[in-house]
Amino acid sequence: GPFRSRSVARFGETGHKAIYALVSLITLGGAIFFFIKAGRPDEAAWLWNLPYLRVVCALVLMLVAVPLVVFGFVQQSPTGMMQLSFEPKPIHKITRHPVNMGLAFFALAHCVALGYLTAIALFGSIFIVGFLGAYHQDMRKTKALGEEFAAFKRKTSVFPFAAIVSRKTDFRFGDLNKVLLAVSLLVYAALILFHETFFGAGVF
Numbered sequence: 001g002p003f004r005s006r007s008v009a010r011f012g013e014t015g016h017k018a019i020y021a022l023v024s025l026i027t028l029g030g031a032i033f034f035f036i037k038a039g040r041p042d043e044a045a046w047l048w049n050l051p052y053l054r055v056v057c058a059l060v061l062m063l064v065a066v067p068l069v070v071f072g073f074v075q076q077s078p079t080g081m082m083q084l085s086f087e088p089k090p091i092h093k094i095t096r097h098p099v100n101m102g103l104a105f106f107a108l109a110h111c112v113a114l115g116y117l118t119a120i121a122l123f124g125s126i127f128i129v130g131f132l133g134a135y136h137q138d139m140r141k142t143k144a145l146g147e148e149f150a151a152f153k154r155k156t157s158v159f160p161f162a163a164i165v166s167r168k169t170d171f172r173f174g175d176l177n178k179v180l181l182a183v184s185l186l187v188y189a190a191l192i193l194f195h196e197t198f199f200g201a202g203v204f
Helices: 002-038 051-075 090-094 100-112 118-147 149-152 180-194 193-200
Strands: none
Touching: 051 090, 051 100, 051 180, 100 149, 100 180, 118 149, 118 180
């Protein structure tokens, strides 16, 4: 948009990205601070509270979210900040926006697990940013990178596994980087086991 164009013209592409990241961190940090300060409401204030089902759903969603974020940060695609090869890696066959979709699934998991309004306001906003941000990036990259990126889009999908299910791409689970997969599982296990230590509330 116009703001981005002016920012890039004044600060350069790297400077714009740094400012954007800083503003995002400050905004998210403020939202998390007020969420923690607000605390959990009484049970009567919950929009839903399905003790076992919500935990199972959240664990499944996080099992998707964590590897997407881990792989996405290490194996960036042309949708990211750095313009890399247009040949999709195995993780990009799952989704061409692994970090965005990882954050969206993370947020959705917490919306399901924490069925009260303040939690849904915080994590719902993260979900919207992650999900809609992927489509916004697609529009920018299509305009900036042209046919090469359009070809990359035709072989991939935004929503995880959609390109695989629709047979737009071939995918074998064994093609995923084993080290990154192991790291993802360790991070996932640590988040479950030490959730109360890190965030003040247990998973179960």
